[in-house]
Amino acid sequence: MRSRAITWLVPTIYIVFLLLPIYWLLNMSFKNTNEILGSFTLWPQTFTTENYRKIFTDPTWYNGYRNSLTYVLINTVISITVALPAAYAFSRYRFLGDKHLFFWLLSNRMAPPAVFALPFFQLYSAIGLFDTHIAVALAHCLFNIPLAVWILEGFMSSVPKELDETAFVDGYSFPRFFVRVFMPTIAAGIGVAAFFCFMFSWVELLLAKTLTSVDAKPIAATMTRTASTSGYELGLLAAAGALTIVPGAIVIYFVRNYIAKGFALGRV
Amino acid sequence: MALIHLDRISHSYRAAPASDADWAVRDIDLEWSDGGAYALLGPSGCGKTTLLNLISGLLRPTRGSIRFDGRDVTMREPGERNIAQVFQFPVVYDTMTVYDNLAFPLRNRGMAAAQVKHRVEEIAAMLELTPTLHSRAAGLTADGKQKISLGRGLVRADVAAILFDEPLTVIDPHLKWQLRSKLKELHQRVGLTMIYVTHDQTEALTFADQVVVMLDGHVVQAGTPVELFERPRHTFVGHFIGSPGMNVLPCEVRDGAPRFGGIAIETAAPVRLPAASQRLEIGVRPEFVRFAKAGVPVQVERVTDSGRFRIVHTRHGEHPIKLLIADNASIPAERGFLAFDPRRTQVYADGWIVN
Amino acid sequence: MATRTPNQKAWWLVAPVVALVAFNAVLPLMAVVNYSVQETFGNNQFFFEGVKWFDEVLHSQRFRDALLRQLLFTAIVLAIELPLGVAIALAMPRKGLGLSLCLVLMAMPLLIPWNVVGAMWNIFALPDVGLLGRALNELGFDYNYTRQPVSAWFTLVAMDVWHWTSLVVLLAFAGLSAIPDAYYQAARIDGASRWAIFRHIELPKMKHVLTIAVLLRFMDSFMIYTEAVVLTGGGPGNATTLLSIDLVKIALGQFDLGPAAAMSLIYFLIILLLSWVYYTVMTRGATS
Numbered sequence: 001m002r003s004r005a006i007t008w009l010v011p012t013i014y015i016v017f018l019l020l021p022i023y024w025l026l027n028m029s030f031k032n033t034n035e036i037l038g039s040f041t042l043w044p045q046t047f048t049t050e051n052y053r054k055i056f057t058d059p060t061w062y063n064g065y066r067n068s069l070t071y072v073l074i075n076t077v078i079s080i081t082v083a084l085p086a087a088y089a090f091s092r093y094r095f096l097g098d099k100h101l102f103f104w105l106l107s108n109r110m111a112p113p114a115v116f117a118l119p120f121f122q123l124y125s126a127i128g129l130f131d132t133h134i135a136v137a138l139a140h141c142l143f144n145i146p147l148a149v150w151i152l153e154g155f156m157s158s159v160p161k162e163l164d165e166t167a168f169v170d171g172y173s174f175p176r177f178f179v180r181v182f183m184p185t186i187a188a189g190i191g192v193a194a195f196f197c198f199m200f201s202w203v204e205l206l207l208a209k210t211l212t213s214v215d216a217k218p219i220a221a222t223m224t225r226t227a228s229t230s231g232y233e234l235g236l237l238a239a240a241g242a243l244t245i246v247p248g249a250i251v252i253y254f255v256r257n258y259i260a261k262g263f264a265l266g267r268v
Numbered sequence: 269m270a271l272i273h274l275d276r277i278s279h280s281y282r283a284a285p286a287s288d289a290d291w292a293v294r295d296i297d298l299e300w301s302d303g304g305a306y307a308l309l310g311p312s313g314c315g316k317t318t319l320l321n322l323i324s325g326l327l328r329p330t331r332g333s334i335r336f337d338g339r340d341v342t343m344r345e346p347g348e349r350n351i352a353q354v355f356q357f358p359v360v361y362d363t364m365t366v367y368d369n370l371a372f373p374l375r376n377r378g379m380a381a382a383q384v385k386h387r388v389e390e391i392a393a394m395l396e397l398t399p400t401l402h403s404r405a406a407g408l409t410a411d412g413k414q415k416i417s418l419g420r421g422l423v424r425a426d427v428a429a430i431l432f433d434e435p436l437t438v439i440d441p442h443l444k445w446q447l448r449s450k451l452k453e454l455h456q457r458v459g460l461t462m463i464y465v466t467h468d469q470t471e472a473l474t475f476a477d478q479v480v481v482m483l484d485g486h487v488v489q490a491g492t493p494v495e496l497f498e499r500p501r502h503t504f505v506g507h508f509i510g511s512p513g514m515n516v517l518p519c520e521v522r523d524g525a526p527r528f529g530g531i532a533i534e535t536a537a538p539v540r541l542p543a544a545s546q547r548l549e550i551g552v553r554p555e556f557v558r559f560a561k562a563g564v565p566v567q568v569e570r571v572t573d574s575g576r577f578r579i580v581h582t583r584h585g586e587h588p589i590k591l592l593i594a595d596n597a598s599i600p601a602e603r604g605f606l607a608f609d610p611r612r613t614q615v616y617a618d619g620w621i622v623n
Numbered sequence: 624m625a626t627r628t629p630n631q632k633a634w635w636l637v638a639p640v641v642a643l644v645a646f647n648a649v650l651p652l653m654a655v656v657n658y659s660v661q662e663t664f665g666n667n668q669f670f671f672e673g674v675k676w677f678d679e680v681l682h683s684q685r686f687r688d689a690l691l692r693q694l695l696f697t698a699i700v701l702a703i704e705l706p707l708g709v710a711i712a713l714a715m716p717r718k719g720l721g722l723s724l725c726l727v728l729m730a731m732p733l734l735i736p737w738n739v740v741g742a743m744w745n746i747f748a749l750p751d752v753g754l755l756g757r758a759l760n761e762l763g764f765d766y767n768y769t770r771q772p773v774s775a776w777f778t779l780v781a782m783d784v785w786h787w788t789s790l791v792v793l794l795a796f797a798g799l800s801a802i803p804d805a806y807y808q809a810a811r812i813d814g815a816s817r818w819a820i821f822r823h824i825e826l827p828k829m830k831h832v833l834t835i836a837v838l839l840r841f842m843d844s845f846m847i848y849t850e851a852v853v854l855t856g857g858g859p860g861n862a863t864t865l866l867s868i869d870l871v872k873i874a875l876g877q878f879d880l881g882p883a884a885a886m887s888l889i890y891f892l893i894i895l896l897l898s899w900v901y902y903t904v905m906t907r908g909a910t911s
Binding site: 007008009010011014015017018019020021022024025028036037040042068078081082083085086088089090091092093094095096098101105107108109110111112113114115116117118119120121122123138139141142145146149161199202203204205206210219220223224234237238241244245247248249251252253256 | 627628631633636639641643646648650651652655710713716723725726727728729730731732734736739742743744746747752753755757788789842846848866867868874878880883887888890891895898
């Protein structure tokens with residue numbers, strides 16, 4: 001019905017628009033400083049992997065990635081672990097204040113990180129967690145846990161209660177039921193929640209920078225220090241940036257079928 | 269108005285159909301005459317919805333042609349075909365009032381507002397929708413919404429045929445009967461051709477003058493409900509129509525007479541078999557079987573009550589045979605003999621009727 | 624949906640979540656409230672000042688300017704991203720390889736760390752070595768986002784559109800995918816034009832997802848920080864100093880605890896209020 005060629009044009013132009021800045025970044029990352037400063041070329045005339053080499057060999061650089069990945073993974077694990085029982089409670093039980101609690105959790109998503117920058121700095125310094133991975137991981141819980149609870153509760157509510165009851169009748173204890181029976185059933189939901197936790201923690205950088213200085217410094221901080229536009233560091237900066245896109249690209253590649261299928265299931 | 273003619277219609281959903289199974293409908297030749305009420309009956313997956321969509325133009329057939337009143341419409345869009353279609357679940361434009369819903373097809377075709385008003389009010393009265401005319405369509409019950417769907421079809425003066433795709437599926441059971449009567453009444457009043465797809469034989473047999481039974485993409489039989497009942501041309505039609513369905517028993521044919529379990533069965537005329545038939549069967553409806561002093565020996569297994577009559581389940585060897593008995597008739601305790609009405613006993617070769 | 628049984632013991636299941644979120648939310652907010660009503664002269668002595676800071680912030684030209692800039696920015700990006708996202712979702716292939724490809728490529732901007740987004744556009748828009756900057760200047764525009772406020776705004780908006788339109792596209796596409804075929808079929812039979820189909824079928828059926836999209840984009844654009852700071856640093860001058868940027872300058876840069884805290888609370892409240900108003904208006908009369 002909508003097979004006119006012109007409707008192909010719109011997504012194509014949009015995708016080209018999306019790819020241009022990324023392409024430019026990659027372009028820059030493979031050039032040396034002479035070429036960047038000296039001439040304007042659409043692709044590297046002197047292709048070099050010097051910038052990447054620097055990043056992989058210089059600890060200040062690759063530690064940045066390691067730190068970022070570390071706190072992101074810690075945060076994802078914590079968020080999902082505590083969100084699972086909580087989501088179960090929201091999905092299966094009514095308790096005093098449950099609706100208000102749920103809304104309060106979601107409202108934290110509406111809090112500007114800027115508001116929390118200074119208080120977090122003071123709070124985490126006060127408990128001696130400044131400049132640790134765990135600090136950033138915990139801080140990101142502020143918005144990742146509500147998100148995880150929200151997503152997981154949605155998936156859990158579509159699993160009939162009869163499953164739980166059957167398991168209990170069969171003699172499962174609650175923890176064993178939860179791990180052996182329930183979690184496999186909502187595996188897709190856990191995947192989705194983990195994906196979003198990973199994503200939001202990976203991309204968030206105000207709090208990550210505020211709470212770290214040296215030991216747990218995320219790649220963002222290293223990049224920002226180098227982000228002078230004097231030109232000397234542009235190639236390096238570009239390479240560093242390009243490398244941060246890689247985890248995202250990998251993740252999307254792996255979930256691409258789920259995304260498409262998820263939309264298809266929405267049809268009657 | 270509309271004589272709908274389907275000429276060797278075949279359709280496949282695949283780009284390159286290879287085997288038989290890839291075709292949704294095959295070699296359909298049908299003629300629907302003006303103003304008739306037709307039913308397309310068959311089990312899920314038999315191709316009836318595909319056929320309906322081919323008639324309405326939502327699908328373009330892989331092969332064959334469709335003619336309305338002699339005009340070839342195979343390539344025409346649905347909007348240009350003088351048909352309307354009512355779907356399985358109610359399709360209404362939620363944001364519009366009932367009035368605007370009914371007016372929609374007319375406004376799209378550029379009708380003047382005064383005329384639109386006249387038509388909409390007329391159809392609304394016919395469908396008993398007048399009180400809700402200015403409420404939002406989204407607020408109506410399921411049967412109300414289906415009436416709106418129907419109304420959008422009736423409101424166009426150029427509509428020659430209305431197609432129904434299992435329209436009562438989401439209607440509450442006690443309202444189904446009401447809506448069905450309404451459809452029948454409308455048919456008699458407006459005189460449009462109506463083609464009704466269903467898998468429910470009761471709906472088909474009560475609504476239609478002519479029923480087209482489909483199986484696996486083929487038309488198995490097309491005829492009046494009585495014809496389908498008394499002389500099913502295929503064992504499937506025998507099974508599917510009537511409750512309980514026809515008894516189908518394996519047989520052999522010797523000298524033009526069928527024999528079941530070694531016993532000769534009387535038929536109205538001698539049987540002439542087609543050349544290479546593999547599977548031979550006798551078909552006789554439970555209505556036309558009775559207990560007799562001689563005939564097929566059977567063991568009586570049980571009796572079930574089905575309201576107006578009782579069904580006796582008997583067995584000859586490993587073949588179950590059912591028959592219907594009136595409420596007060598007597599039934600032999602354990603064994604008895606069955607006789608089949610010769611005029612209503614048919615022989616089937618590979619499923620198809622012989623003679 | 625499962626019916627839920629009353630069980631107060633469920634609190635044990637939510638306790639860890641409450642603890643972690645409250646630790647991060649309640650304690651800092653308490654500190655913020657505390658600071659917002661007190662004055663310190665740097666020697667760790669605090670004096671209760673009542674609403675002095677709120678008064679000062681609400682009357683400060685600086686805050687009002689930042690708020691106005693923020694409102695303007697949010698309005699512009701919403702006005703671009705929402706129609707654009709819907710238009711792209713409408714034009715996307717509905718299934719097959721084309722769809723997978725589209726989804727993967729369109730999702731990419733969403734998974735890039737926000738500082739890298741800023742850095743990428745920073746380089747991309749450089750007037751001499753960036754593709755965009757160079758191209759615009761070659762075309763005759765006098766473009767330099769580090770010097771001219773208009774160029775800076777243009778670049779900021781372009782970056783946000785680049786970054787977030789895909790979210791709207793994905794949400795809108797999800798909404799469109801859920802529309803049963805029968806609606807389109809009925810519209811074909813009714814002779815409806817493409818525009819009529821959009822207006823009477825697609826748009827109403829997408830209302831739910833579009834509400835989510837508007838809420839999310841409104842909130843997130845109102846809170847924007849990292850990408851903007853990396854791109855322009857709030858400049859030239861304070862031409863692109865939006866609310867979060869200003870707040871962080873005051874809080875972490877100047878360590879003006881009182882005004883920063885007061886501003887924080889006002890900021891938070893504005894978002895909560897506008898979100899609540901929008902949500903109530905959108906879901907009024909609708910049964911979910």
